[in-house]
Amino acid sequence: MNIRLYQESDAKSVSYLWNQVFPDNPSHNAPRLVITKKLKVQPLFFVAEKDSAIGHEGTALRAIVGTIMAGYDGHRGWLYTVAVTPQHRRQGIGSKLVQHAESVLIAMECPKINLQVRASNAEVVAFYKKLGYFTEERITHGKASQIACWSILEYLSLPPKLTDVPV
Known part of the structure; x- marks a missing residue:
């Protein structure tokens, strides 16, 4: 197995993987949209x-089997x-992907x-606990910005209507 930086040629494979692994993701987490925005920032x-x-020429054909994104704001x-x-x-x-991202952040x-x-995902909670992560007593708040709404429209290639813009 090899871990490397994402390349634009990975887009279809990553989108397929995310749609398979995260089938109930909301539209603002559409793979193409998330990837484009992530790469603009970091x-x-x-x-x-x-x-x-x-392959027929004796070269290995490689398949993407996992992903991880990381971010650091200072x-x-x-x-x-x-x-x-x-x-x-x-x-x-998964463990190797997490360790790789951790080493880059460190x-x-x-x-x-x-x-x-998600609190209901006990299997994933146990996975991270095994890697040394622990649950912090925090409440997470989230708020979608107008940018998120426009991004979804952009992703869908629909021209926004002026009536959609709050005054």
């Missing part, structure tokens, strides 16, 4: 790939979209790494 986006077959680091294909789980790929002198998971 390219800490990694993919795990494995040999999937041998105060805290964050991990996002840790995803591994269902058929490649329990092989250490090299940036990041003092603390945060992540969010």
Whole structure:
């Protein structure tokens, strides 16, 4: 298995993986939209790939089997979209992706790494606990900005109507 930076040629494979792993994601988390916005800000986006077959010329064909995005704002680091294909789980790929992102953040002198998971996802909570993460007694608040709404319209390639803009 190889972990490397995301490349534009990975877009279809990553979109397929995320749609498979996160089927109930809201529209503002559409893969193409998330990837485009992430890469504009900070390219800490990694993919795990494995040999999937041998091509007719004897070269290895590689398949993306996992992803992780990381971010650092100078105060805290964050991990996002840790995803591994269902058929490649329990092989250490997710752990290696997290460790890779952690090492990059630590090299940036990041003092603390945060992540969010849905409280109902006990399997993922246990995964992170095994990696040394713990539940902090916090309440997370979120608010979608107007930018998020416009981004969804842009993603859908629909021209916004002036009546959609709050006054």
